[in-house]
Amino acid sequence: MKLIRFLRVISASFTATNEPSTNKNMQKTLLTISTFAATAMLFSFCGNNATNQPSTANDSTSNEVTIDKQVWMSKNLNVDKFRNGDLVPEAKTAGEWKAYADAGEAAWCYSDNYASNGTKYGKLYNWYAVNDPRGLAPKGWHVPSDEEWTVLTDYLGGAERAGAKMKAKTDWLSDGNGTNSSGFSGLPGGYRSSNGTFDYIGLYGFWWSSTENYADGAWGRTLNYFNGNVNRDGSIKEDGLSVRCLRD
Numbered sequence: 001m002k003l004i005r006f007l008r009v010i011s012a013s014f015t016a017t018n019e020p021s022t023n024k025n026m027q028k029t030l031l032t033i034s035t036f037a038a039t040a041m042l043f044s045f046c047g048n049n050a051t052n053q054p055s056t057a058n059d060s061t062s063n064e065v066t067i068d069k070q071v072w073m074s075k076n077l078n079v080d081k082f083r084n085g086d087l088v089p090e091a092k093t094a095g096e097w098k099a100y101a102d103a104g105e106a107a108w109c110y111s112d113n114y115a116s117n118g119t120k121y122g123k124l125y126n127w128y129a130v131n132d133p134r135g136l137a138p139k140g141w142h143v144p145s146d147e148e149w150t151v152l153t154d155y156l157g158g159a160e161r162a163g164a165k166m167k168a169k170t171d172w173l174s175d176g177n178g179t180n181s182s183g184f185s186g187l188p189g190g191y192r193s194s195n196g197t198f199d200y201i202g203l204y205g206f207w208w209s210s211t212e213n214y215a216d217g218a219w220g221r222t223l224n225y226f227n228g229n230v231n232r233d234g235s236i237k238e239d240g241l242s243v244r245c246l247r248d
Contacts, residue, residue, distance in 0.1 A: 064247070065183035068155045070148070071247035073141070074185045076122025076207075080108065083135030088125075094196025097126075101194055101238035106132050109240055111189050112198050120171070121189030121201075124240035127218045130208045131237075141245040146211035146219040146232075148246055153221075153230045156182055164228030173202040176225025184244075186223045192240030206233075206241040 063074040080088050091097040091107040100107035106129035111117040129136050130143050137143055144152075156162035166186045167178025178186070190201030200206075205223040213219045213234045220241055222231040235241060 065185075067152060067182050067184065070152060070155075072152075072184060073245045074183060076187070076189060077125070077137070077243040077245055078118055078122040079136070079138065080123070082106075082132060083137070083139055086134055088129055088132075088136070091196075097192065097196040097240070098194070098238075100128070101126060104128055104237075106136075107240075109192060111192075111201050117189070117201075121187055122242055124189065124192050125208070125243055126240055127208060127235070127237035130210060130218070130243060136243065137245045140248055142248055143208060143210040143243055144246040146209040146213075149207075149209055149219075149221050149232075152184075159230045159232065161228060163223050163230040166230065167205075167223055167228075171202070172225050174225050176203070178223075178228065188223070188225065189242045191235075191242075194236055194238035206235065206239075207244050208235075208241045 065072055065074040080090065082088060089100060089105070089107050091100050091109050092113055097107060097109065106126065108123045108125045108129060111121050111124060125136065153159050153162040156165045162182075163186075164178045165180070165182040166184040167176070167180060168185045168187050169177050169180050172178070172188055176188070180186075186205050188200070188202050188205045190199055190204060191206045192198050203225045207221050209219045209221070211219045217234045217236045220233055220235050222233050224231070
């Protein structure tokens with residue numbers, strides 16, 4: 001809109017000076033200035049629009065849900081870059097997954113190594129990605145602590161009741177769907193073990209917290225197909241779990 005207004009002003013100025021008695025040099029000067037300024041504003045306009053577009057690194061932030069006083073993403077994290085733009089390595093083979101784990105380095109994969117699963121379940125990350133100082137969560141978000149997960153489940157009625165309210169209404173096998181009354185939309189993305197094998201897709205959903213529970217492990221939360229519980233479990237840092245972010 002600013003560009004359109006500017007061009008109208010320039011056009012009016014040019015028309016006002018476009019008389020036979022007007023010095024031609026003045027007309028040329030006005031035309032040059034208007035062209036230069038319009039071009040500069042056009043580049044500025046395009047640049048500003050570009051910075052407002054969602055980046056591939058932050059494509060999970062378009063969906064969020066407020067549960068009591070917390071604002072959660074309503075989808076699992078699906079980024080392949082840290083907040084500073086550095087790539088998070090993908091580990092496809094069991095050997096690659098184990099190599100990153102043994103080195104204590106960040107890695108991600110798709111459930112069962114199918115890229116199509118990323119659209120539904122997001123990516124699976126080892127805990128070294130969660131804890132990396134470059135920041136796995138997009139700007140304005142963070143991986144929830146163990147305590148913040150407890151705040152959520154307590155608000156939803158406690159660990160024995162919250163699960164049904166957090167599970168999605170579809171995609172759980174063995175009649176394991178929930179009510180999703182919370183809007184959390186938890187899905188059974190399964191997990192990847194430290195040795196690189198996949199398991200439990202369709203039956204369990206596992207999510208990291210940012211809180212260690214011992215030297216080689218960290219707390220997380222688990223939803224399952226056979227009841228409405230939320231389990232507080234410890235996983236070893238080399239496992240691959242889903243990540244759900246909480247707004248700062």
